[in-house]
Amino acid sequence: MTYLVAYYSRTGNNRAIAEQIAKLLSADIDEIIDKKKRQGKVGWLLAGRDSMSGNLTEIEFKKNPQDYDTIIIGAPIWAGNPIPPIRTYLQNVDLSGKRVAFFICAKSDGFNEVFPQQVALIPNSEHIGNFGIREDRFKNEDYSADLQAFIEKVK
Numbered sequence: 001m002t003y004l005v006a007y008y009s010r011t012g013n014n015r016a017i018a019e020q021i022a023k024l025l026s027a028d029i030d031e032i033i034d035k036k037k038r039q040g041k042v043g044w045l046l047a048g049r050d051s052m053s054g055n056l057t058e059i060e061f062k063k064n065p066q067d068y069d070t071i072i073i074g075a076p077i078w079a080g081n082p083i084p085p086i087r088t089y090l091q092n093v094d095l096s097g098k099r100v101a102f103f104i105c106a107k108s109d110g111f112n113e114v115f116p117q118q119v120a121l122i123p124n125s126e127h128i129g130n131f132g133i134r135e136d137r138f139k140n141e142d143y144s145a146d147l148q149a150f151i152e153k154v155k
């Protein structure tokens with residue numbers, strides 16, 4: 001089995017989780033880069049607006065998911081919705097027939113609503129699991145047992 005972890009992270013939380021998952025699965029890792037400026041106050045406001053509107057964006061990434069059996073995709077939530085770089089990634093790559101899992105680190109447990117929206121964007125893939133974690137838990141608690149349970153599902 002070959003694994004790719006593809007992630008977007010604006011402030012590093014989802015990057016850290018992506019790196020942990022990649023290590024546990026001996027997976028390749030690829031950062032999805034949003035070419036739209038998302039830093040600063042204006043970037044923050046536009047990120048929320050774009051996410052709420054379901055907008056797409058311009059992204060860059062290096063690895064082709066076609067080369068892998070299983071793709072694990074991670075990102076935060078913005079304004080209660082799947083974020084534009086993830087919507088765009090799911091539209092740009094062909095994941096049909098692939099095993100796909102998602103992970104989200106966000107401020108709240110809004111990932112329970114966002115996972116189904118993301119799953120709806122991969123109708124031709126085999127969805128194999130989700131790992132959601134609140135930011136406070138990610139920063140202050142030991143979540144390794146939950147992460148390991150996710151890894152076992154993905155394997």
Ligand SMILES: Cc1cc2nc3c(=O)[nH]c(=O)nc-3n(C[C@H](O)[C@H](O)[C@H](O)COP(=O)(O)O)c2cc1C
Nearest residue numbers: 009010011012013014076077078079080106107108
């Ligand atoms: C514009 C914007 C909107 C956000 N909206 C939400 C939200 O609706 N729900 C939530 O739980 N977190 C929200 N967040 C918080 C991020 O999801 C959270 O800080 C996450 O851990 C950031 O991940 P990152 O460090 O990988 O970028 C928002 C963050 C930004 C920048």
